[in-house]
Amino acid sequence: MKEKPLVTIVMGSDSDFSVMEETGKTLDEFGVTYEYKVTSAHRSPDQAVTFAKGLFDRGIKVVIAGASYSAHLPGVLASHTTLPVIGVPLDASPLKGMEALFSMGQMPPGVPVATVTIGKAGAKNAALFAVEILATNDERLQKLLKDHRAQIAASVEEKDKNVRNS
Amino acid sequence: MKEKPLVTIVMGSDSDFSVMEETGKTLDEFGVTYEYKVTSAHRSPDQAVTFAKGLFDRGIKVVIAGASYSAHLPGVLASHTTLPVIGVPLDASPLKGMEALFSMGQMPPGVPVATVTIGKAGAKNAALFAVEILATNDERLQKLLKDHRAQIAASVEEKDKNVRNS
Amino acid sequence: MKEKPLVTIVMGSDSDFSVMEETGKTLDEFGVTYEYKVTSAHRSPDQAVTFAKGLFDRGIKVVIAGASYSAHLPGVLASHTTLPVIGVPLDASPLKGMEALFSMGQMPPGVPVATVTIGKAGAKNAALFAVEILATNDERLQKLLKDHRAQIAASVEEKDKNVRNS
Amino acid sequence: MKEKPLVTIVMGSDSDFSVMEETGKTLDEFGVTYEYKVTSAHRSPDQAVTFAKGLFDRGIKVVIAGASYSAHLPGVLASHTTLPVIGVPLDASPLKGMEALFSMGQMPPGVPVATVTIGKAGAKNAALFAVEILATNDERLQKLLKDHRAQIAASVEEKDKNVRNS
Amino acid sequence: MKEKPLVTIVMGSDSDFSVMEETGKTLDEFGVTYEYKVTSAHRSPDQAVTFAKGLFDRGIKVVIAGASYSAHLPGVLASHTTLPVIGVPLDASPLKGMEALFSMGQMPPGVPVATVTIGKAGAKNAALFAVEILATNDERLQKLLKDHRAQIAASVEEKDKNVRNS
Amino acid sequence: MKEKPLVTIVMGSDSDFSVMEETGKTLDEFGVTYEYKVTSAHRSPDQAVTFAKGLFDRGIKVVIAGASYSAHLPGVLASHTTLPVIGVPLDASPLKGMEALFSMGQMPPGVPVATVTIGKAGAKNAALFAVEILATNDERLQKLLKDHRAQIAASVEEKDKNVRNS
Amino acid sequence: MKEKPLVTIVMGSDSDFSVMEETGKTLDEFGVTYEYKVTSAHRSPDQAVTFAKGLFDRGIKVVIAGASYSAHLPGVLASHTTLPVIGVPLDASPLKGMEALFSMGQMPPGVPVATVTIGKAGAKNAALFAVEILATNDERLQKLLKDHRAQIAASVEEKDKNVRNS
């Protein structure tokens, strides 16, 4: 979390933080600045609208929003900003995030939300996708992404050795 | 559709009208005044917010909102009004409204939406539920509801005769 | 739980009480009187019918019914009363309440049930929806609802501060 | 349809007749007497209860009930009779009977409903299951069932020849 | 478990016994004789076929089969006997019995299986349904069923008192 | 269809032929001999068992079985043969083959069925998978498979040109 | 389709073109250059890999990939490029794209795909999301996006008038 964030990581409740901090930790690996924000599409709708409308002028480039149950948060933010909004469905409900996946993933035509995986896997992928967006115009990030890919490939090879030797 | 509507029937697009007019027709049977409104949680979010905030002062008592796909409309309206909001999931998507049912039906705690059946069956039931709400304080409507129940019971008996004689 | 209840909170078994008492607690916040009732659509059908038929004359205004598995309870009550019936799908089954959501949420046209979220989230929202119904004709409740909305918005801001300072 | 029916074939609406007559036609093959009945768990609940309570004394042995959407009809009948009730989920809804399958198939413990296949396949199997019930105490039916099995096996062999020669 | 069983309770593995013994215990309440049988549609298919073919001559009246995963057991038994077969979907798989419900519940036309609820609730209901079948020709059982209904209704009233006094 | 078939293409009814002939046509492309067989797990169970038991001695190497609804056919065949059995879920039911996918795809441990795609896509892939099995020991087939891959890759390039020029 | 494309619109078959051209048409509205490409993750895997690896050096900024059934195409492309990949699940299968939504939407952690709505709605939203990505660094596009939002809001108001006057 730095002075001038490029990415905002939004969630509807502080109880989502333990999952969404995976997003922050991953952005840290790329030196991408970010902020955390708790706001609710339903419980604090005016704040959410004001927050969404102010994002562009504050220099935010990418919005990541985690939500569970009906998971309207990314859609509501997306309707009030033209920044790219990435939705992370959270599995805090009895249906294990399936309804959040449907609710984010099936936005009607006109205002897009890009949905990633349910839960912590999605929180990580949302960060990586945000970096990919920023990297379309940032050679340093582009290089870091390539390094990251090399690194995860190497890590797979490492695991392969472990299993073969087990 | 009368001068002073008690119920507002909201939909995200005029293409939903052919289903949602079932709501209006059913309210007509009870002499309950209503209006139709097209506004979109995502495509016209400011109008939707303004519309929702003004509902109470215009004397609206019940909100009925039909939506398909992620179906955020009833939830967004509900977050800006304390009037009861009834959601009608519409089956205009490849998943036949299943995602709309999940998206309306699984609102997180704090701001309720009451969901009825997918499609035309729900458009009718939303109207009946609105009448039941209004009837909690209106003896005339209470009586009409009881008549309506007697009438649909009689209609079942009529159908029974037809089938038995077939 | 007061002398003259306005809301009845019905459940099929006392094992549902730990979830459904969320409804009562929420009504307490608004000073809305209520009662708890255990009756079963299948195991005590005659009592359920008698109970439903007597609701109106006892001055009940809103019915809230929690049920799991096939979850017929709200539908059965709704068929014997013209009061608004709110269904809470409970996740006491291996399918985690998904079948209860379908079973309440997909009522055929003619007799409505308004369905809220699966589990404790729904038990709370059912209470809030009942208050919204009562508030259509009660200025005190209308004001309390607005206060409640301000309060949950403030609570979101509080959580926002916690996360930002974490 | 004979003077003294052993099986009652119940449906919520005459629009279900085109599917449920498959049940009657199949019973005809076994010379089992039956009646058709239209009654609705929700739209004519008192009739449904009265009907269910009178079944035993009228000499009915097996109840078959087809229903779509939330499909409470077999469960409601089962709660008012100790006769075996077979439920046929009908695919008249946008979700194609999936919710009816869940709604009938997931009855809570205490009052059973035996569910068969969605749609016309189920309407036929309900009849066959009713015959199997009656045949537990009727040698003539037991023999007819065995003949029927031989016959459908022969019909499969016939189809096999057709395909092999095609 | 008595000398001359009327009901056979079949399961694919002894690991299903802890659920399926609910069936036996319920039959005990009605004094209905039964046996337990482990046989597998896939792992011991010849035994299963032989077992199914011998049921009628051994005087068995009703077959109850619990199975998880693809849950072919009741269907395979049904294809080799004309006795009524009741299927109990078991939730021993990652999908919690949903696939077993589909696999038993969606038998193609010609050979019926009657499916009850997933898990222990279904194990109980299968027993009750078997008793209902036997009671179509046994006045003593018919009376016991009516007593049982009165008893579960009384038990609901008892629970109602507990909740009201809580 | 040749004198000495290596693959048997089994289906429960001749109505499945229009889909399953895709399997035969694909095998024709590889010069793999096959036969069509109609037999039913439920309607002709003894034939199905006899058929399955005789497969090995007739020189059959691979079994392909298409089925809809509960789709027990491949599982039943697999339980009576040690030849590899490939299941093709067919979408002839209101649930569009989803239950067949679950019913074949979720075989319990001990007797495997390998499931391919629902419908015609699966009928084709079953044939290709059968060829892959046979090719593990047949250089001619191995070469043909490689040619086939080159050919479908070329066909994709052709389509690419069409779209680019459109 | 212009000389120097910024966006590539990939699909597995030319039969997907009628849906995916919605993406191209939407990009046309923003004057964003693009190309169409047919390549298949499974049928032309080497071409797909080569294509993905060459994207960055050709100056492509955003990848949009439509796919049906298991829908691996966007994931396979994403594994060979660090450009942002947007997946459009197509409803060309009996399950109506539900499996494609799961298959794209549930990428494991490490390599992200951003999923949009099933079908034509998604094809449009993918284009809008691509424009949002490009607009993070292009003031002209940012302005056009704001105009587009104003325009769709105005279009909603227009529809509102039509419905109110109907």
Add this chain to the structure above:
Amino acid sequence: MKEKPLVTIVMGSDSDFSVMEETGKTLDEFGVTYEYKVTSAHRSPDQAVTFAKGLFDRGIKVVIAGASYSAHLPGVLASHTTLPVIGVPLDASPLKGMEALFSMGQMPPGVPVATVTIGKAGAKNAALFAVEILATNDERLQKLLKDHRAQIAASVEEKDKNVRNS
């Protein structure tokens, strides 16, 4: 695990080993040689491609690949080899492997993957299916398969005795 493996057991991460070793253990019972391999369709795509392309020349006969979430691994391997590929959906995600089943099970036509059961049951069945493939050309294995079937049938009889004596 022997010098010259006939089967390769592939997984995307060493965290899948505890499930996939069921495959190895089962192959051990048949004396079929195998190797374990960790490679990822997304995180080490080039290795995965190289690995797949080299399989045939190394003398591998059958590929078994376990994967969770979008589960592209078996499909990606299948696209680069003409060896039979068996997919094992793993339940390491919030949706319990349901999306992996859809993602493997619904391969588009042209390149087949044969899918087995979710989780450990599937890991075992994949091994058995691989043995069945190898046994189409190996009399020793064919005999062992028959012994295995006899053995699991005997084991069912053993369990039957236990339950009957319990």
